Amino acid sequence: GAVVSQHPSWVICKSGTSVKIECRSLDFQATTMFWYRQFPKQSLMLMATSNEGSKATYEQGVEKDKFLINHASLTLSTLTVTSAHPEDSSFYICSAPSTGNTIYFGEGSWLTVV
């Protein structure tokens, strides 16, 4: 199937710093990508829809100034967690629709804020 790659797989950062997570579609172009957050033993929570060439659409309750999303090309979307705090520690996952709108997920990125 189609491949969606995330980087880094895990990252540890200090409280107050910013961290960037990349999501790439490796063998298809994606005008839209989705960013999720997942807490242990819970389902995926949609954070925002990333749109190539335009602003992201954020879900209710998600701080757009804290979770900056940039979809600079048809194969790359980035999520930047700004001024990170320990409560931002989580598993972040991106996904993208491929041919026929089949949606593929990245491997996820573990963020730990210390």
Place this chain on the structure above:
Amino acid sequence: QQQVKQSPQSLIVQKGGISIINCAYENTAFDYFPWYQQFPGKGPALLIAIRPDVSEKKEGRFTISFNKSAKQFSLHIMDSQPGDSATYFCAAQPSGNTPLVFGKGTRLSVIA
């Protein structure tokens, strides 16, 4: 408001048995119903998916049964193996470039 209801929350099945996970939805605009398998610390992997124009789809040991009138769909794992132990999520999507709506997940444990 949960748009896709998934049950059971957890499931224990003996090796070789059949695992059955059920999902129900309300939104009749949904027209794509995938199942994802997620291992701890990994992203969800697409397992199998169905559209409402068919009532059943089989891929290897995995079968989706779809009941459009009842707005229900289920995943059957035949000859369940310990390697199938994972969390399974059903999802639904309206037509177009829209995000998936997920069920809450089912933790499957296959014991020898």
